[in-house]
Amino acid sequence: MATTPTTQEQELVEAARDGDESAYRDLLEPYRRELHAHCYRMLGSVHDAEDALQDASLRAWRGLAKFEGRSSLRSWLYTIATNTCLNQIARRPKRVLPVDYGPAADPHGGPGEPVIESVWVEPYPDETLGLEDGLAAPEARYEQRESVELAFIAALQLLPPNQRAVLILREVLGFSAQEVSESLDTSVASVNSALQRARKTVDDRLPEQSQQATLRALGDDELSEIVERYVEAWEQNDFETVVEMLAEDATFAMPPLASWFGGKDEIAMFLEGWPMSGSWRWRPIRATANGQPALAFYAWDDDEQAYLPFALNVLTFRGRLISDVVAFVARTIDLPPTHSYARWVDEEIDPARLNASFERFGLPGRLEESR
Numbered sequence: 001m002a003t004t005p006t007t008q009e010q011e012l013v014e015a016a017r018d019g020d021e022s023a024y025r026d027l028l029e030p031y032r033r034e035l036h037a038h039c040y041r042m043l044g045s046v047h048d049a050e051d052a053l054q055d056a057s058l059r060a061w062r063g064l065a066k067f068e069g070r071s072s073l074r075s076w077l078y079t080i081a082t083n084t085c086l087n088q089i090a091r092r093p094k095r096v097l098p099v100d101y102g103p104a105a106d107p108h109g110g111p112g113e114p115v116i117e118s119v120w121v122e123p124y125p126d127e128t129l130g131l132e133d134g135l136a137a138p139e140a141r142y143e144q145r146e147s148v149e150l151a152f153i154a155a156l157q158l159l160p161p162n163q164r165a166v167l168i169l170r171e172v173l174g175f176s177a178q179e180v181s182e183s184l185d186t187s188v189a190s191v192n193s194a195l196q197r198a199r200k201t202v203d204d205r206l207p208e209q210s211q212q213a214t215l216r217a218l219g220d221d222e223l224s225e226i227v228e229r230y231v232e233a234w235e236q237n238d239f240e241t242v243v244e245m246l247a248e249d250a251t252f253a254m255p256p257l258a259s260w261f262g263g264k265d266e267i268a269m270f271l272e273g274w275p276m277s278g279s280w281r282w283r284p285i286r287a288t289a290n291g292q293p294a295l296a297f298y299a300w301d302d303d304e305q306a307y308l309p310f311a312l313n314v315l316t317f318r319g320r321l322i323s324d325v326v327a328f329v330a331r332t333i334d335l336p337p338t339h340s341y342a343r344w345v346d347e348e349i350d351p352a353r354l355n356a357s358f359e360r361f362g363l364p365g366r367l368e369e370s371r
Helices: 007-017 021-043 046-062 073-089 150-157 161-172 177-184 188-205 211-218 220-235 239-244 264-273 341-346 351-357
Strands: 246-253 260-262 282-289 292-301 306-318 321-329
Touching: 007 021, 021 046, 021 073, 021 150, 021 161, 046 073, 073 161, 073 177, 150 161, 150 188, 150 306, 150 321, 161 177, 161 188, 177 188, 211 220, 211 292, 211 306, 220 239, 220 282, 220 292, 220 306, 239 246, 239 264, 246 264, 260 264, 282 306, 306 351, 321 351
Parallel strands: 246 321
Antiparallel strands: 246 260, 282 292, 292 306, 306 321
């Protein structure tokens, strides 16, 4: 896969070395989106990915004098971005989904307590950021959209950092073992060994069929029909239909709460007792996150006389049934001890969470009653 820089890239490198910032921006721009996706896969967070990409861009700018052109510019940039992410991973806790954080909660108790946001995987606005379809390279094993699916990202975060880097560079991006060994300053044998261990861990955790394959099998029309039925059921507070659409072993999680509910009956008990109790009016609108169908849920606010953002629900399908729901909630966790998360819908919006789960996806900040 390794190639040398194109003539145009060589000219931009020379200009950037002479201090031409515009030339450097032109040099980096074709790779910015894919490098951002790479940092997200490594870190499980859009916020962290943005920080890592900014840091990597600065490092590349400062290191242009050392770029000798023996490898492709893309390979060189990925080396810098990967090592920047590895440095970041060493300084912070790994990110997970609630199902990997602890056991399922008792639905009789309703929503549990939150855990600091920095431990949770964040949703990825693949369409807003322009993630492309297909493979990143002929040697890659995973499609680009498969490689940002929630299950895949969650599995990656459980790998030791070097195994994570090796799997992404080899299986997602299609770099050779030799290129990866040079990027990580290790041997080809070590790369191959790390890849074998990482493959086993990830394969053991992933469903038999990726979401991309499931969605293709359903087709656009059938998927739209299923999602529309789900939307209408929530709008009409049709509890029975929502439960009917769940797989028997479905899960329902609401980061930043650590609690999650597993099994159709347990989820039914939670939904009937809290979000679908009739205490709130919901207005979901369709979205896309992590290459998967998603619904942005808005709750009616009497004071504002409008529907305000509550949570971005990322849906995972198994055939026609919904097997997992991860609701990334945009409300505050800065509540006094006397307040309960059972009425979380009534609490204020948290600006940072709103940005992570609504604004980055180009979703509106409110919906009027007339919609």
